[in-house]
Structures are given as structure tokens and as C-alpha cells.
Amino acid sequence: NAGVMQNPRHLVRRRGQEARLRCSPMKGHSHVYWYRQLPEEGLKFMVYLQKENIIDESGMPKERFSAEFPKEGPSILRIQQVVRGDSAAYFCASSPNWHRKNQPQHFGDGTRLSIL
């Protein structure tokens, strides 16, 4: 009974490289949210996706960041040309595809991204 799976758990990149973070939602869940957490801060929403669709990307930086959730496979958060300020913990959450609002979001254990 796997929960939300994120990998890698830790990722180290040099400035200018690309970072790819993966998230597999809980079984039966088709809604995925990405959040970013800076040290000593709360989580901040980045993007909300359903299968093959971006529903809300109002929290995504306009440049270098992109996200996808293909029909098959995990959701991917991609950061191009990383900078030191991208260092953070990135969390993925999933919720079920029930036709009721306010479904609980279940979080993975995150990817800790460090930029050298």
C-alpha cells in the first residue's frame, strides 16, 4: 500500500545544470500538486496537474520551471539552468479523482535539492 513516492530523495546539482524531480501518486489518485519548502518556511504551491493537463500553474516561476504528468508514468518537475536560490525541498502531493471538493492531499517525503 504505497503512498506518494518521490525520487530522488536528495539531488545535488551544479549551477547551470538541469534538475528532474519525479513523483508517483498514490494508487487511484490522478491529481498531483507540487509545493516548494524553503528552510524554516511553510510550503508554497507551485503547480497542480491532472493526467496530461496542467490545471493551475499560478505558483510556478515564469522561467526555467516546467511540470508534466503524462498519461503513463510519474509526474515530473523540471528545473533548467539551476541557480543557488533553487535549493529547497520539493514536495509532491496527490488526491483522489472524486467528484467532491476539498479532497485530502497526501504528501510524499520530498526531494531535497542542493545547488553547488
Added chain:
Amino acid sequence: QQQVKQSPQSLIVQKGGISIINCAYENTAFDYFPWYQQFPGKGPALLIAIRPDVSEKKEGRFTISFNKSAKQFSLHIMDSQPGDSATYFCAASKGQGGSEKLVFGKGMKLTVNP
């Protein structure tokens, strides 16, 4: 503009005591208020949640109190235990417009001394 404000930032209580965490929100369109618990190196885990049509919800040692007119809600942890030592986040969302993104408070670090 911080839409969800959480206080205090940290709290130390003795084992068996009551821990109280407060949150205030600004957006009256919010209609779902969950609390999350996070241990170091882990993701947030949903503890308990409330909707504005009730003023209180209790699950085990955890109780949410909700005051719609004041736009405030709080988490009470009864009989606090050392294992409750963690960071607690309140959050809010509105279930409309297709996106139920959570807006989080900055968190409160709870330490329960044995």
C-alpha cells in the same frame, strides 16, 4: 501578503500538557482547513481537517476549533507526548475554480519535554 498567519512560531510544553496552535486567515472564500504534522526529513502528514460549517472537530487527542466570524482556527493537542514533537502547519484552500491548492502557514515547532 501572507494569507494564512500562524502563531506561535515555537512552543515548548511538558509531557501531559496541552499544546495550542493558532491560525488566522484573510480570504473568506477558503472553505477547507487542514492541519499537517511534519517530522524532520519527512513530508507533511494530514492530521485533521475542518470545514466552516462546524465549529469544532475532535479526533483522539487532536481538536480543531473554528471561529468563522473571527476568521481564526486553532489546533489543541491534549495530553501532549514527546512523540508529538514536530512542526505543525495549518493550511487553507477553496474548493472552487478547479484548483484546490493549499495555502500554508509558516509552521510551529513543538517540543514536548518528558
